[in-house]
Amino acid sequence: MKANVGGIDKVARIVVGAVLIGLALTGTVGVWGWVGIVPLATGLFNFCPLYPLLGISTCKTKR
Template structure:
């Protein structure tokens, strides 16, 4: 797995993932909040399968 998630994209994914999971735990948005596991995982692992399919990369390139 090559890294393809970085910078502000990573921070937003983690924040949105945690927010959705917390809302699911409190019962505010129901079971759909558990979908927050996906952005949380992609943010923590720095890899997004959809980005790979689309050829996208938000990581800074090392020279």
């Protein structure tokens, strides 16, 4: 898995994922909040499986 998530994208994914999971744990949004696991995991692993299919990468290129 080559890293394709970086910078602000990574931080946003982690924050959104953690907030959704937190809301699910408190019962505010119900079961749908557990979908926050996906952005949290992609942010932590620096890899989004959808990005290669779309030809997108938010990581800075190493030169």
